[in-house]
Amino acid sequence: MAGTRYSREDIVRYLETARLSYQRIELPYGLATPGPDRRPTADVVFPAELGGQSVLDVGCFLGYFCHEAKRRGAGEVVGLDSNPERLGHARRLADMAGHDIAFRACDVETDELPGRFDIVVALNLLHHLRDPLAALAKLIRACRRQLVLEIAGLSDGSMRRYLKELGLRRRKRRVLEDLPLIGVGRDGASPLRERRFFFTPRAMENILTQHHRIFASVRATPSPKKGRTFVIAERRRIERLVLFAGPSGVGKSRLMQATMRPGTGLGARFGITEPSAWKAVQAVDLASEREAVSHGLVLHYDLLRSVVANYPSIAHDEALELLDCAGATVVYTLVCPLPVLRERVRERLRVERGPGSIRNLEVALRLYEDPARVRRVYEAWGDYLAARGLALELVDTSTDAYELRDRGILGEYLNG
Numbered sequence: 001m002a003g004t005r006y007s008r009e010d011i012v013r014y015l016e017t018a019r020l021s022y023q024r025i026e027l028p029y030g031l032a033t034p035g036p037d038r039r040p041t042a043d044v045v046f047p048a049e050l051g052g053q054s055v056l057d058v059g060c061f062l063g064y065f066c067h068e069a070k071r072r073g074a075g076e077v078v079g080l081d082s083n084p085e086r087l088g089h090a091r092r093l094a095d096m097a098g099h100d101i102a103f104r105a106c107d108v109e110t111d112e113l114p115g116r117f118d119i120v121v122a123l124n125l126l127h128h129l130r131d132p133l134a135a136l137a138k139l140i141r142a143c144r145r146q147l148v149l150e151i152a153g154l155s156d157g158s159m160r161r162y163l164k165e166l167g168l169r170r171r172k173r174r175v176l177e178d179l180p181l182i183g184v185g186r187d188g189a190s191p192l193r194e195r196r197f198f199f200t201p202r203a204m205e206n207i208l209t210q211h212h213r214i215f216a217s218v219r220a221t222p223s224p225k226k227g228r229t230f231v232i233a234e235r236r237r238i239e240r241l242v243l244f245a246g247p248s249g250v251g252k253s254r255l256m257q258a259t260m261r262p263g264t265g266l267g268a269r270f271g272i273t274e275p276s277a278w279k280a281v282q283a284v285d286l287a288s289e290r291e292a293v294s295h296g297l298v299l300h301y302d303l304l305r306s307v308v309a310n311y312p313s314i315a316h317d318e319a320l321e322l323l324d325c326a327g328a329t330v331v332y333t334l335v336c337p338l339p340v341l342r343e344r345v346r347e348r349l350r351v352e353r354g355p356g357s358i359r360n361l362e363v364a365l366r367l368y369e370d371p372a373r374v375r376r377v378y379e380a381w382g383d384y385l386a387a388r389g390l391a392l393e394l395v396d397t398s399t400d401a402y403e404l405r406d407r408g409i410l411g412e413y414l415n416g
């Protein structure tokens with residue numbers, strides 16, 4: 001343990017008066033705070049060597065996991081908690097242990113989190129919150145590589161009640177646990193705290209993988225703590241992202257295939273040098289794309305996704321979260337004359353089979369009857385890109401020359 005300016009007597013006196021519990025933190029002279037040994041949890045939460053990665057622990061209590069991160073070679077470590085008394089002890093203990101950890105007061109429900117960290121840890125926190133999903137969104141934004149949660153599932157009492165109400169035997173408990181359920185109410189809470197939510201592991205996995213597209217994988221494993229589960233989510237990291245965006249029928253797949261084919265020279269025009277090192281994915285298939293780290297990704301993005309899903313705006317589309325995972329992003333927006341769009345969609349409707357794709361094409365065809373609506377889709381997309389600091393680069397797909405065009409082409413092509 002690093003040098004300390006505290007004598008053995010100082011620390012013993014402090015431990016006697018502070019009466020700490022909950023987390024056993026090792027201190028100099030072989031001393032430690034009284035509390036359960038959380039090393040088995042730390043071994044799941046962190047790898048043996050953190051190699052300078054930054055760590056944020058939200059709801060850190062006395063800061064045990066911050067100490068553990070430092071011990072494993074973390075760089076910047078920040079512990080947040082809403083309880084000022086605990087933070088005071090956390091600071092004193094870190095000082096005694098000689099660990100450089102920043103402890104800050106923060107209510108995750110009302111305050112912004114202090115920046116982005118490689119690993120974000122929130123253990124046994126969410127079931128204390130009034131709005132855990134809003135807090136979860138903040139945790140996700142703060143996380144660069146890995147999000148580690150320890151969550152409380154439905155309590156034994158609730159399980160028994162639900163099984164009884166469903167007329168199921170007790171041994172069917174696993175059936176409930178394996179469903180994506182959120183328990184709402186006072187489950188296990190003190191009588192004064194009624195607004196609580198409890199997630200089955202499947203519910204949390206679904207939230208992280210289906211409501212968000214930024215995680216490549218999510219793993220749930222039982223915690224040594226009864227009724228608790230670790231949920232570990234690996235964020236995607238894409239060095240370079242190229243988005244081919246456009247409405248149904250504009251020719252995204254054709255252009256994507258042509259750019260990925262070696263020897264066409266098209267890849268280089270769109271910044272895809274060495275296409276073999278790149279991967280091409282459709283937005284609809286993103287959820288099954290499990291690789292966390294990619295050098296280059298080409299995404300096929302249908303501009304009508306938010307229209308078909310009836311979202312209030314393009315920004316609501318979860319597939320676009322992928323833009324937050326990329327180092328460098330270039331967007332190419334494809335355009336062709338409206339009569340060509342209509343004809344291509346009619347042609348596809350003649351050959352498509354799946355009910356999902358037929359519905360999408362029918363929505364597209366109805367939209368293409370109204371040039372003003374099509375122009376609005378492009379305008380909204382241009383505004384969305386501008387808000388993200390990205391340019392509206394237009395590619396003409398009416399011929400295989402795939403020329404880059406200026407904005408004037410929208411008026412010319414989308415008039416009737």
Ligand SMILES: C[S@@+](CC[C@H](N)C(=O)[O-])C[C@H]1O[C@@H](n2cnc3c(N)ncnc32)[C@H](O)[C@@H]1O
Pocket residue numbers: 023058059060061062080081082083086106107108109122123124125128129150
């Ligand atoms: C059950 S303890 C878990 C402590 C630690 N994460 C662990 O697993 O050992 C929950 C911690 O979250 C803190 N907390 C509760 N609500 C919070 C909030 N809104 N913002 C930040 N911290 C909060 C509490 O003060 C407490 O220290």
